[in-house]
Structures are given as structure tokens and as C-alpha cells.
Amino acid sequence: MKPEGSSRRGWSLRDFEIGKPLGKGKFGRVYLAREIKSKYIVALKVIFKEQIEKYRIHHQLRREMEIQTSLRHPNILRLYGWFHDSERIFLILEFAYGGELYNVLRKHGRLNEKHAATYIASLAQALAYCHENHVIHRDIKPENLLLDHEGRLKIADFGWSVQSKSKRHTMCGTLDYLAPEMVENKAHDQAVDNWTVGILCYEFLYGVPPFEAESQSDTFKRIMKVDLEFPPVPHVSPEAKNLICQLLVKDSSKRLSLQKIMDHPWITKNANPEGICNV
Ligand code: AMP
Numbered sequence: 001m002k003p004e005g006s007s008r009r010g011w012s013l014r015d016f017e018i019g020k021p022l023g024k025g026k027f028g029r030v031y032l033a034r035e036i037k038s039k040y041i042v043a044l045k046v047i048f049k050e051q052i053e054k055y056r057i058h059h060q061l062r063r064e065m066e067i068q069t070s071l072r073h074p075n076i077l078r079l080y081g082w083f084h085d086s087e088r089i090f091l092i093l094e095f096a097y098g099g100e101l102y103n104v105l106r107k108h109g110r111l112n113e114k115h116a117a118t119y120i121a122s123l124a125q126a127l128a129y130c131h132e133n134h135v136i137h138r139d140i141k142p143e144n145l146l147l148d149h150e151g152r153l154k155i156a157d158f159g160w161s162v163q164s165k166s167k168r169h170t171m172c173g174t175l176d177y178l179a180p181e182m183v184e185n186k187a188h189d190q191a192v193d194n195w196t197v198g199i200l201c202y203e204f205l206y207g208v209p210p211f212e213a214e215s216q217s218d219t220f221k222r223i224m225k226v227d228l229e230f231p232p233v234p235h236v237s238p239e240a241k242n243l244i245c246q247l248l249v250k251d252s253s254k255r256l257s258l259q260k261i262m263d264h265p266w267i268t269k270n271a272n273p274e275g276i277c278n279v
Pocket of ligand 1: 022023024025026027028029030043077093094095096097099100146156157
């Protein structure tokens with residue numbers, strides 16, 4: 001390869017050696033792979049066309065592919081290109097050696113402030129870049145965040161994102177991470193992603209998302225009330241709580257901007273500016 005400039009057409013399975021499976025998603029499997037000529041390591045996502053037909057995700061997949069190919073940012077997983085055969089579509093993705101942030105979080109329970117702030121700063125930078133390009137992700141959650149070999153955060157999975165300059169109406173995303181305007185199925189804009197940064201900041205520090213409840217309807221209610229509680233634990237500083245409170249604001253226009261997240265004292269004090277994080 002090197003798969004930069006991968007708009008090159010004509011990739012086929014013959015160009016790759018397939019290695020171990022990396023994971024299984026809703027619509028397909030992901031394998032470690034090496035492009036034979038360049039020896040470049042990638043992740044190859046295999047999606048069966050039958051599944052695309054069955055779930056009618058044709059448009060969603062095309063949108064995901066177009067958006068992810070066009071975005072170039074150190075904290076956004078690259079999609080280098082794609083090809084297909086009669087049964088399958090193959091996405092050539094940047095390989096994220098560290099796997100899902102979700103697994104890191106489950107393993108450690110919660111993160112310290114330095115690690116949490118580094119991930120939040122990386123996320124804010126990547127989202128600022130998305131928003132500049134009129135892309136709203138709408139489905140940021142730990143399962144959609146991957147880590148590279150240096151522990152750098154990479155946003156993956158643009159399946160629910162939209163490229164739009166106007167307010168959107170579709171209800172989507174995962175309950176615990178949904179902003180009130182999404183829960184209410186109201187028009188929403190880029191500020192839904194800012195809300196999710198607040199949710200993740202809380203989850204990184206406390207190990208659980210803030211509005212978790214026994215039932216879905218209770219989570220809805222807690223989100224709508226912004227029923228935010230901070231358990232009294234010594235490892236979370238007042239500055240961290242201050243940042244979370246400024247993001248989990250019901251009025252979307254009053255949420256802290258992504259630039260202000262990056263400039264927030266908790267971030268400037270704790271985040272590694274290189275974005276490298278060895279948990
Ligand atoms: P997905 O279908 O995108 O949900 O991917 C299924 C699983 O494969 C994920 O949960 C990851 O653990 C793994 N995976 C997906 N993409 C990559 C990648 N680019 N690098 C490493 N692992 C990946």
C-alpha cells in the first residue's frame with residue numbers, strides 16, 4: 001500500500017494476508033490483515049451483502065463509508081478504502097492495536113484524572129474537527145472508541161453520523177449517552193455530541209454512566225431531569241465535576257463548546273497534550 005491515497009481502485013482479497021479475528025460487530029467480522037506488497041497492517045471489516053439487504057442499511061453504510069473516508073484527524077480511525085466480491089463488502093481500516101476503550105474501562109473499573117482528561121481532550125479535538133466539517137457523530141460511546149498502539153483514542157464507527165448543516169430529527173444513539181433533545185425526539189444539532197462528552201467524562205471517572213437506571217424508562221426520566229449525582233469519592237476533583245456540570249446542561253445552546261472543553265482548567269492541568277495514554 002501504504003494505504004494513504006487509497007482511493008486507488010481495484011483492491012481485492014488477493015492483496016491481503018488475513019490474520020486473526022479482532023472482533024465481531026452487529027453486521028460483520030473484523031480481521032487483522034496485511035497488505036502483501038507493502039506489508040502494511042490494517043483491520044479488514046467484512047460485511048455480508050445479505051445482512052445489508054436484510055437490515056436495509058445500504059444508505060447508512062454508504063454514508064458511514066463516505067464520511068469516514070473524507071475525515072483526516074489523528075483521533076479518527078481512518079478508512080483507507082473498500083472493495084467487494086459477490087457476497088461481501090470489505091472495509092480497509094486503520095488497525096487499532098489497543099482495541100476498545102470499553103474493555104479498558106471494564107478492566108480498570110474507572111480511570112484516573114490524567115487518563116480521563118487525555119481521552120476527553122482527544123475526543124473534543126476530534127469532534128471539533130467533525131463539527132467543522134458538518135459531521136455530527138451522534139453515537140459516541142466507549143464501544144465506538146478504539147485505541148492505537150500508543151493508547152491514542154480513535155473515534156470509529158460512523159454508522160449513525162450525519163453530514164448536515166441543519167437541525168436533524170432522527171432518533172438514534174444508545175440510551176445512556178442520549179441528550180435530552182434526542183430522548184424527546186426533538187430537532188437536534190452538534191451539541192448532542194457535547195452532551196455525550198459530559199456523559200463519557202463522568203463514566204471514565206466513576207465507572208458508570210450518570211443516568212444509569214434499572215429500566216429504560218427510568219433512564220429517560222433521569223436524563224430529562226438531568227438527575228446528576230456525584231458519589232462522594234476522593235479521586236474526582238471539583239474541577240472535573242465543574243466540567244461535567246457545564247456539559248450536562250439541558251438547554252443545548254448553553255453547553256460548553258468543544259473549544260472551551262479543551263481550554264478548561266481540568267483538561268489543561270491533567271491531559272497529556274500528545275494524546276498518548278498508557279492505562
Ligand atoms: P464493529 O463491527 O465495528 O463493531 O467491530 C467489531 C469489533 O472488532 C470491535 O468491537 C473491535 O473490538 C474490533 N475492531 C473493529 N475495528 C477495529 C480496528 N480498526 N482495529 C482493531 N480492532 C477493531
